[in-house]
Amino acid sequence: MSNRGVPYALSGVGVLLCAVMLCGFAYFLSRGTLDAVALVTHASSLPFAALLAYGGYWLSHGDVSPARHRRVALWVAAGVGFFVALFAVIAFTTQSDWVARVVILGWAASTGGGTGFLIGAFEARAVERAVAAERVRVRNEELRRQNERLDDLASVISHDLRNPLTVARGYVDLLREDGDADDERLAAVQRSLDRMDRIVGETLTLARSGRVIDDPEPVDLGEYARHCWANVSTGSATLTVDTSAVIVADPGRLEHLLENLFRNAVEHGSTGSPSHTPENAVEHGGSDVHVRVGTLDGGFYVADDGRGIPEADRDDVFEPGYTTTEGGNGFGLAIVEQIVDAHGWEIRLAEADGGGARFEITGVETRPTLGTAVAETDVTLAGAG
Structure with a gap:
């Protein structure tokens, strides 16, 4: 059975067990042999059977990954197997009526299956939380490394590129003060330097703007x-x-x-x-x-x-x-x-x-x-x- 088919199987088992217990209740009621023990047996088994029926729906519509569904089903099977094996001995040694035996086994299957589902569901949720926490940790580590790379890039842009521009501007200013250079050509050089500085500034902003925001x-x-x-x-x-x-x-x-x-x-x-x-x-x-x-x-x-x-x-x-x-x-x-x-x-x-x-x-x-x-x-x- 595929992981995605598990919820439907669990719901089907839950509905079947509900039907078995209700039929047993009707049987004893029709014969007038519904005593306190039988009433408690039926009443206590129905919530577990209903839990199984609803549990299948919850699995298919909840936030538990389908990859965990088979694990939940194994817990249900283990619970059913343990309880049925245990109470089969009691059913066949204390009851001669085959309907009574079926009811006892139905109670055991319902109780064991419901208990197994609860254990499996809690385990699946715990695993999901652990996986989510690990993903967050890995993501944070990736973001930390990304921020370090951005800091390195910003450092290169800020120092290794801007310092030569500052030196070049200084030489342009010195040439202007000497008065020997062509002002028009110096103006063209100055415009080019300004454009380079603008590109450096915008590249620096681009590098820093990608950092993760910690404290908005x-x-x-x-x-x-x-x-x-x-x-x-x-x-x-x-x-x-x-x-x-x-x-x-x-x-x-x-x-x-x-x-x-x-x-x-x-x-x-x-x-x-x-x-x-x-x-x-x-x-x-x-x-x-x-x-x-x-x-x-x-x-x-x-x-x-x-x-x-x-x-x-x-x-x-x-x-x-x-x-x-x-x-x-x-x-x-x-x-x-x-x-x-x-x-x-x-x-x-x-x-x-x-x-x-x-x-x-x-x-x-x-x-x-x-x-x-x-x-x-x-x-x-x-x-x-």
Whole structure:
């Protein structure tokens, strides 16, 4: 018998034993020989038989793995075998009526089977808990090693890559002070160094954003959205905060998440040409974008009314390095996804009501609104230069 067939077999045995005991009860009642001993025998066996019948259903619909079902069945068989063997001697030495013998054996099978099921079920649950605990331990160990690797990567990025950039910038400054070098060429070198520094910074953020979050705390989403908007160069773009929700998150990484979504909206959400670089996105069309932050059932969203993202490209936008903007690094949304994963949330890219992009983040734990939360639920802010 397969593991998945065990629950049905147990339920069948339980129903059969219930039928045997009820038939015996009817037999003795019809003959007028139902004494106190027979009544107790029938009454005490029915709960165990019913337990077996229900136990099969519980196994098939419970959280015990099918791999443990056969083990439970072995406990039931052992209980039935032990009790039947023990009471068979009593039945055949004290009773001459074959119906009485069957009733005694039915009681023994019901009691032994029910007891065996209880032992098997408790053992199966204990094994499941032990296996789950071991999986958690292994997972935590994997996360610890992952965090160590991320720390090593962050150290390499922070020191081994940024130090040469600092030296190169120093030489550029010295050349400017000497006045002998071509200012236009020095400016080109400076722009390249700035771009390299930006890539290093975003790569460092990407590495750190994947670390497991150990100690999240309640954060006023609306207040944080306004704070993050002020940190981003958004020109005359506008933000509407349509939430006073309090979510449980890591404040630092939530800040990175919102800032990257805001930058993405301004730099890529323009209704104009997408060929501008991040440095001049605000001056070349991104300023007409309107961004809204609001709540969902179990989460929140950030939406804009810009060009939006074609459905065919939505699976690629979170890949590191994916960008449609000249000069873009393609790390912004990859960082967002890393932060979402580190929180245990989920992110979905959809089309906003106005045709723009709408990033929906769900699986977010919420808390009752803090006493310091802003009362307004619809606050619009102009962009920052």
